[in-house]
Amino acid sequence: MKRAVLGGLTLGGIGLGVMRWLSSRRTKVRTRQAASRWLMVTINRRPEEVVPDGRLPEPLARLGDAIEVQVREAPGDRGTELGARPITPVPAGVTGVLARLGDEDPRQAVRRALRESKCLIETGEVLRPDEPPTTRPTPAGRILDLAAQRAGGEGRL
Amino acid sequence: MKALCWQGVNELSVEHVPDPRILNAQDAIVKVKLTTTCGSDLHLLGGYIPAMRAGDVIGHEFLGEIVEVGTEVRRHKVGDRVVVASIIGCGRCWYCENDLWSACDNSNTKPAFADMLYGQPIGGIYGYSHVTGGYKGSHAQYIRVPFVDYGAFHVPDGVDDMDALFTSDSAPTGWMGADLAGVRPGDVVAVWGCGAVGQMAARAAMLLGAERVISIDRYPERLAMTERYVGCETLDYTRTDIIEELKERTGGRGPDVCIEAVGLEAEGAGRRHLYDKAKQRLGMTLDRPIAVREAIYACRKAGSVFILGVFAGLVDKFPLGAMMNKGLTVRSAQQHGQRYIPKLLDLVARGELRTAHLATHTMPLDQAPRGYDMFKNKKDGCVRAVFRPWA
Numbered sequence A: 001m002k003r004a005v006l007g008g009l010t011l012g013g014i015g016l017g018v019m020r021w022l023s024s025r026r027t028k029v030r031t032r033q034a035a036s037r038w039l040m041v042t043i044n045r046r047p048e049e050v051v052p053d054g055r056l057p058e059p060l061a062r063l064g065d066a067i068e069v070q071v072r073e074a075p076g077d078r079g080t081e082l083g084a085r086p087i088t089p090v091p092a093g094v095t096g097v098l099a100r101l102g103d104e105d106p107r108q109a110v111r112r113a114l115r116e117s118k119c120l121i122e123t124g125e126v127l128r129p130d131e132p133p134t135t136r137p138t139p140a141g142r143i144l145d146l147a148a149q150r151a152g153g154e155g156r157l
Numbered sequence B: 001m002k003a004l005c006w007q008g009v010n011e012l013s014v015e016h017v018p019d020p021r022i023l024n025a026q027d028a029i030v031k032v033k034l035t036t037t038c039g040s041d042l043h044l045l046g047g048y049i050p051a052m053r054a055g056d057v058i059g060h061e062f063l064g065e066i067v068e069v070g071t072e073v074r075r076h077k078v079g080d081r082v083v084v085a086s087i088i089g090c091g092r093c094w095y096c097e098n099d100l101w102s103a104c105d106n107s108n109t110k111p112a113f114a115d116m117l118y119g120q121p122i123g124g125i126y127g128y129s130h131v132t133g134g135y136k137g138s139h140a141q142y143i144r145v146p147f148v149d150y151g152a153f154h155v156p157d158g159v160d161d162m163d164a165l166f167t168s169d170s171a172p173t174g175w176m177g178a179d180l181a182g183v184r185p186g187d188v189v190a191v192w193g194c195g196a197v198g199q200m201a202a203r204a205a206m207l208l209g210a211e212r213v214i215s216i217d218r219y220p221e222r223l224a225m226t227e228r229y230v231g232c233e234t235l236d237y238t239r240t241d242i243i244e245e246l247k248e249r250t251g252g253r254g255p256d257v258c259i260e261a262v263g264l265e266a267e268g269a270g271r272r273h274l275y276d277k278a279k280q281r282l283g284m285t286l287d288r289p290i291a292v293r294e295a296i297y298a299c300r301k302a303g304s305v306f307i308l309g310v311f312a313g314l315v316d317k318f319p320l321g322a323m324m325n326k327g328l329t330v331r332s333a334q335q336h337g338q339r340y341i342p343k344l345l346d347l348v349a350r351g352e353l354r355t356a357h358l359a360t361h362t363m364p365l366d367q368a369p370r371g372y373d374m375f376k377n378k379k380d381g382c383v384r385a386v387f388r389p390w391a
């Protein structure tokens, strides 16, 4: 009995977490401030290695005119702070949530590009997640998969 | 290949799953020879670690042979006998360069989960939920090892597989606790927990020069093992008031360094324990910090507390006042294995660190669910069950 309750809680907790994650981001997306905030990563390299001759790292360059970019030296020995944000307005409200589920939120694409740029510059390649993601399809698993698919485009890295 | 999969709370099964492939040029595929249970897996089994998915392969403390390498692998070749750190580090981000490997920026490809839970993404760990990257674990015949040049270490000739195995996770975790807590010659050190991690922490404290080490648990066989192989004093927390006993043994000061190697499923002797258990069961809190609380109360003024035990979320009744007013330094981490493994292999080779006694039970991978049952319920004196995927 205890086991079943705990199991339900844990899996329910994940579903809840995902919902909360979506809705909390939704409120943020609604505010103009959040929509225009810079997405940042710090790269453990000097600015001239991050943007040699002003050239953007490949994953960011791919986003072309859709984004604006800033580069500045990080304090101490921490390398370079690289920031980017979409120029086009971010979808808001319900459309925004749907866009996020479909992985179409431009901010997600920017976030992912920043993270990939960092990994590429620091390690020489973009690390790929283990695959296949699962061998056993379950309803709770599907919620997690959905979140996992987008997880690369979320988070601060 | 065969692998042990988490199927739900307290549900494990051995399944046939696809073989891993090289996905990055710095990957290797390791053929697993030995892989062992860890207290951290019990937290997965109990359902306390979020973002586990039915079918996830678990296991993270292992040793094996490299059978395939990516085109950019420089320090390893096919045929190498290696022990692999349980956490994954890229070796080149700011954290890895500062020897804080479990905080690696690049080894977790699913940073959103930890970012949501903890405010920052944490590094990757094998077989330890999607919060730490969703990597497949080592309780399998093969495993993909990303950034293998940094995470895998050549086992010196003359060191047995079973001796080297525990330098993957439990030994470096214990060593980190004693090292980063700042154990110095002359210190009195108390260690909560006589599992593999606690035993390794106690041994590390002795090797770092502690004058006296006192280990705490309730299982007679674990206490006896600690006395015999670690060579320190022990206390049974069900038979004595730990805080008073430690005061008496330290001239009223309290230990200089307190290391907690118990984690979120801590047991207790008193009423407070029942309160914690009830809250955990009702889902009102995730973690039971019983040993952490005791360590903070016991520690001398301006002393140092290191939390090695794993916690997942929020705790209740954390003695912030004691910590603040006594001027304690409290530190914690998932283990920075890469920082310590070469030194530990060396100590094992010289016979100064004994580890093989931790492997109380060895069995084929097919019997892993039974192994976990023994390990979880401390049956037959089980301290670590070791699986042989090819037996």
Ligand SMILES: NC(=O)c1ccc[n+]([C@@H]2O[C@H](COP(=O)([O-])OP(=O)(O)OC[C@H]3O[C@@H](n4cnc5c(N)ncnc54)[C@H](O)[C@@H]3O)[C@@H](O)[C@H]2O)c1
Binding pocket: B038, B039, B040, B041, B042, B043, B169, B170, B173, B192, B193, B194, B195, B196, B197, B198, B216, B217, B218, B219, B222, B237, B261, B262, B263, B264, B265, B266, B267, B268, B290, B291, B307, B308, B309, B310, B333, B334, B335, B336, B383
């Ligand atoms: N920080 C890391 O990187 C890292 C690595 C490995 C393990 N861990 C964690 O370390 C902890 C210990 O791991 P292990 O493999 O040794 O586990 P284990 O389950 O074998 O040992 C835990 C021991 O703690 C004892 N214990 C329980 N309540 C206690 C109390 N109130 N006082 C004293 N002892 C108590 C138990 O009797 C048991 O012997 C776990 O939480 C595990 O998740 C952390």
Ligand SMILES: [Zn+2]
Binding pocket: B038, B039, B040, B041, B060, B061, B086, B169, B170
């Ligand atoms: Zn472990």
Ligand SMILES: [Zn+2]
Binding pocket: B089, B090, B091, B092, B093, B094, B095, B096, B097, B103, B104, B105, B106, B107
């Ligand atoms: Zn790193």
